[in-house]
Amino acid sequence: MSFENPNLSLSAHVASLNARFENTDTVEMLREIILDPSFGELALVSSFGADSVVLLDMVAKINRALPVIFMDTEMLFHQTLTYQRKLAKDLGLEDVRRIQPSREAVLERDFDNLMHRYDTNACCALRKTEPLKRALAGFGGWISGRKRYQGGARTSMDLFELDAEQRIKINPLAHWSRDDLADYIATHKLPRHPLAAKGFKSIGCAPCTTPVGTVEDERAGRWRGQGKTECGIHFGEVARTVIVTDDGFANDDWVDDFHTFDALPTVETGTLAVDLKGDFPAKNLLQWIDKIDMIRVDFPVFSDGRGFSLACQLRLLGYVGRLRAKGHIVADQYAMARRSGFDEVEIDQALARRQPEPFWQARAKWQANDYQNHLRKAPSQAERPF
Numbered sequence: 479m480s481f482e483n484p485n486l487s488l489s490a491h492v493a494s495l496n497a498r499f500e501n502t503d504t505v506e507m508l509r510e511i512i513l514d515p516s517f518g519e520l521a522l523v524s525s526f527g528a529d530s531v532v533l534l535d536m537v538a539k540i541n542r543a544l545p546v547i548f549m550d551t552e553m554l555f556h557q558t559l560t561y562q563r564k565l566a567k568d569l570g571l572e573d574v575r576r577i578q579p580s581r582e583a584v585l586e587r588d589f590d591n592l593m594h595r596y597d598t599n600a601c602c603a604l605r606k607t608e609p610l611k612r613a614l615a616g617f618g619g620w621i622s623g624r625k626r627y628q629g630g631a632r633t634s635m636d637l638f639e640l641d642a643e644q645r646i647k648i649n650p651l652a653h654w655s656r657d658d659l660a661d662y663i664a665t666h667k668l669p670r671h672p673l674a675a676k677g678f679k680s681i682g683c684a685p686c687t688t689p690v691g692t693v694e695d696e697r698a699g700r701w702r703g704q705g706k707t708e709c710g711i712h713f714g715e716v717a718r719t720v721i722v723t724d725d726g727f728a729n730d731d732w733v734d735d736f737h738t739f740d741a742l743p744t745v746e747t748g749t750l751a752v753d754l755k756g757d758f759p760a761k762n763l764l765q766w767i768d769k770i771d772m773i774r775v776d777f778p779v780f781s782d783g784r785g786f787s788l789a790c791q792l793r794l795l796g797y798v799g800r801l802r803a804k805g806h807i808v809a810d811q812y813a814m815a816r817r818s819g820f821d822e823v824e825i826d827q828a829l830a831r832r833q834p835e836p837f838w839q840a841r842a843k844w845q846a847n848d849y850q851n852h853l854r855k856a857p858s859q860a861e862r863p864f
């Protein structure tokens with residue numbers, strides 16, 4: 479069974495879980511979701527870092543056989559590897575899955591293990607995001623140990639969220655403070671990561687982690703001085719998009735590449751998609767109008783309405799394929815997008831979190847289908863404006 483309640487959209491289901499568990503004790507909440515089969519198969523994702531022992535201890539006391547995914551990036555401190563083995567043994571964890579990056583991918587993209595020096599995003603994708611995605615395939619949801627007090631994008635996270643794969647992510651410690659963690663560790667006499675005593679308050683890969691001062695943020699030692707705060711496994715820095723339609727949010731089902739207009743293939747290659755800027759002259763697309771299956775129009779800034787005009791012109795030219803708006807477009811503009819001839823709007827995960835599904839659905843009700851259907855009716859040659 480999956481997390482999804484068939485009577486609710488995923489976003490609404492997540493909202494209902496947040497309301498249901500808002501005031502529930504953390505251990506009770508964990509027990510309920512781990513032992514209730516209707517929540518689907520769950521995994522705990524743990525770095526075996528500075529405070530990981532708290533969640534690992536809670537989970538071990540509920541179900542020692544729960545899969546624990548440990549991401550070994552092959553760049554970790556040797557102390558982390560030693561601590562991981564000791565902790566798994568002490569807590570009696572029965573199913574720790576140590577996942578590593580693909581050997582072929584490392585040889586191809588980071589054969590000298592130095593990628594972290596010049597492209598930390600690509601390195602995190604190779605060594606964290608991609609292996610985790612593979613490891614989580616088949617799970618209904620996963621548990622993470624992030625806390626709001628850690629700052630940045632974590633400040634506003636909920637107990638339950640949707641990840642980039644539209645899988646439910648549970649953050650049982652979201653509301654915990656640093657003192658709460660320290661109290662739990664002391665009360666239960668749990669062993670700390672050996673580097674915690676040396677000023678490491680957040681512990682990741684060795685090349686990208688330094689100790690922090692007493693007045694610094696907990697995660698200030700991660701990718702110090704680089705302006706990077708997350709590895710990408712939590713906030714979809716590996717770009718993931720949501721499609722907004724009249725029926726609500728949906729996964730992006732478009733799998734083919736988008737071409738720029740200048741790079742449209744000269745021979746027919748099957749499905750054809752093109753990316754256009756809002757100021758693109760519609761008439762330049764005339765010879766392609768019957769061949770293109772998807773046009774994606776980019777809105778460069780919120781106040782730039784040229785994308786709407788382009789959509790209207792494309793429909794008037796007789797374009798009947800799929801038409802998508804992307805970029806700086808928000809829920810308030812959905813009705814306008816639909817009236818202009820767009821079928822859907824592409825937004826990223828961050829915007830979907832800030833403007834959840836009900837916002838967009840409310841806007842969808844204002845759609846002017848008649849006008850749009852009129853635009854979509856292919857005109858005769860004589861009716862075409864160009």
Ligand code: SF4
Binds near residue numbers: 603684
């Ligand atoms: S934290 Fe550093 S070493 Fe680890 S995967 Fe990311 S960039 Fe690479």
